[in-house]
Amino acid sequence: MPTTAPAAQDPAQDSARDPETGPAHGLHGLHALADVTASDSTLRRFLHGLPGVDTVGLEARAASLGTRSIKTTAKAYALDLAISMVDLTTLEGADTPGKVRALGAKAVRPDPTDRTAPAAAAVCVYPDMVPTAKAAVAGSAVQVASVATAFPAGRASRAVKLADVQEAVAAGADEVDMVIDRGAFLAGHYLKVYDEITAVREVCGTSARLKVIFETGELSTYDNIRRASWLGMLAGADFIKTSTGKVAVNATPANTLLMLEAVRDFRAQTGVQVGVKPAGGIRTAKDAVKFLVLVNETAGEDWLDNHWFRFGASSLLNDLLMQRQKLATGRYSGPDYVTVD
C-alpha cells in the first residue's frame, strides 16, 4: 500500500543505519533510535520529521476496508476472535464491587448458555477495584487491567500519577492503562511526556503490561496521532490505545488505521511488536469486524490475537454475543438473551 502508508520506510531513513532491520535485529533497531530521545530537541526533530498524514487518503482507505463482506465461517471466526479481544470495561464513578464482580463473571463466561463462546481478554477497572476484579476472575485466563495516572484527565503531579500506578500494580493488575499528559504533548514538551511514560514503565516492571492512552479526540490532527504513537512506542509502551471513552470522539477506523500503520512500521524498524487498542464508541459486531479487517490488512496476521489487539468496550460484547447466537441458531437474537450491564 505505498500510496496510503507514507510512513512505511521514511522514519527509517532518519536513523536506522541497517536497511535489513527486521525482527531479528530488534535490539539493534532500538539502539538506532536511542539518540532520538537524548534531548527535547532531538525528540522534537524526530517526531516532526515523521511524514505528514494524507488525511483524505487515510480516511478513504479506512472507509474502503470497511466495505468488506465477512460471512459464514469467516464471520464466525471473526466474532469469536473479537469476543476474545474485548477488554470489558467499567469506568464510572458509580462502580460498585457488585458491578465489578458481575463484569468479571461475564468476562470469564460471556455466554453461559453456550460453553463454546470464548472468554473476554480482560476486565478494565479503576485501581481501587483491582482486588475485587482479581478475585472475580481468579482461576481463569482473563486479565485485570487498571487505568491509572489520574485517568481520564491525567492532570496531576507525576508523584501522584506514579503512586496511582504503584497501587494498581501492587493490587495485582496484569495491565496498566495510563493516559498521557495531553497538555504537555500539545504544548510541544515531548520529552516530558516521554519521561513520564518511561517512569510509569519502570513502576510496571515486568509484572504488568503498559497500555498508553493518547486520547486521540483531543490531539486534533492525524499528524499528532502519528507523533504520539511513535513517542509512546519509543518510551516502551506494550500497547498504544486510542481513547479513554470519556470524550466526544473516540476510536474511529481512521485513527486506528493510523496507529496500526505506526506499530507495523515500528516493528519493521526495531523488531519490537506493540499492540493496539481502540477504545470507546465501538458498539456493534459489524464495527468490530471492520476493525479486524483493518488489523489484518494493515499490521497483518501477527496482530490478530488478543495479545496484540484489544477492543476497549462494554456494550460491544452483548452485540457480539447476539450475532454469535444468530449464527449458531439461525434466528435473530434479542437483548432479552444477554445480560443487562
Place this chain on the structure above:
Amino acid sequence: MSDARLSVFKTYKLYVGGKFPRSESGRVYEVTDAKGKWLANAPLSSRKDARDAVVAARKAFGGWSGATAYNRGQILYRIAEMLEGRRDQYVAEVADAEGLSKPKAAAQVDAAIDRWVWYAGWTDKIAQVVGGGNPVAGPFFNLSTPEPTGVVAVLAPQKSSFLGLVSVIAPVIATGNTAVVIASEKSPLPALSLGEVLATSDLPGGVVNILSGRTAEIAAPLAAHQDVNAIDLTGADETLAKELEIAAADNLKRVLRPHPVDGTDWSATPGTDRMTAFLETKTVWHPTGALGASGSSY
C-alpha cells in the same frame, strides 16, 4: 404547445423507524392492479429489512407503551384526521388494488378512517374492561391491569388492502405495542402510502414499521426472531401459518391465528379481541395495612 404532461411516478418505499428507506437488498417487484396492469414497483424486502424493523420497533416500545393511554388515543385520532385529508388518494389506490368501483372503494376508505377513530376511543377504556380490582380474602388491594406485550409482527390480510390493514394495525398500537407490519403481497401500495400518513401524525418513529415483499420470505425470520414478542398470522395461508406457528413456539411468542384464514368480514364492528390478544395481565397485591376495630384503617 401541447398540454400533455409527463406523468410523475411515485417511488413507493418502506416505512421503518420513522424513515422511508428502500429495501436493504435493493430489490423491487412489480405491483399490478386487479386486471394485471402495472401500477408501480414496490420494495421487495429481505430478512435484513425485517431485522432492522424489529430493532426500530424495540427502540420505540419504551416511549410508546409508557405514553398515557389518553395521549395514544389522541395520536390515533390524529391519524384518522390526516387520512381524511388524503381520502381521494386512498380511494384511487384501493380501487386499483382491489378492482373496486370508486363508490365501493370510497366506502372501504371511510370505514378504515372510522376504524382509527373507533380504536382511538378504546385506548383509555380497554383497561377498565379487561382490568380492575379483584376481590381477595386478605388485607390487600388486588389490582389487575393489562400491559402491552411488546413488539408484534403483523401479517396484514392479503385481500383487504386498506380496511383490513387498518383493522390489524390499529388494535396492536392502541394498547401500546409496537408493530412490524408485512403488507399484502399483491397490493402493498395502500399500506406503503399509509406510512406517509403515520409519519405526519405525531406517531413516534418505529411504532409502526411497514414492509412490502413476499410474505413468506419476511415472515419466517420474524416468527423465529427472539426479540419479537407476538405474531398475528392474519395474512398467512394454512401451510404458512402452521410453519410460522411452529417457529414462533420456540420462544413462546403470543400467536393470533384467526379462523377462517382471510375470510374475515372487515366491515363488521371488530370487538375487543384483537386488542386483548396482545395484552398481558399484570396483577399487583398491595397491602392495606393493619385492619382496625372498625374493619379498615382507611
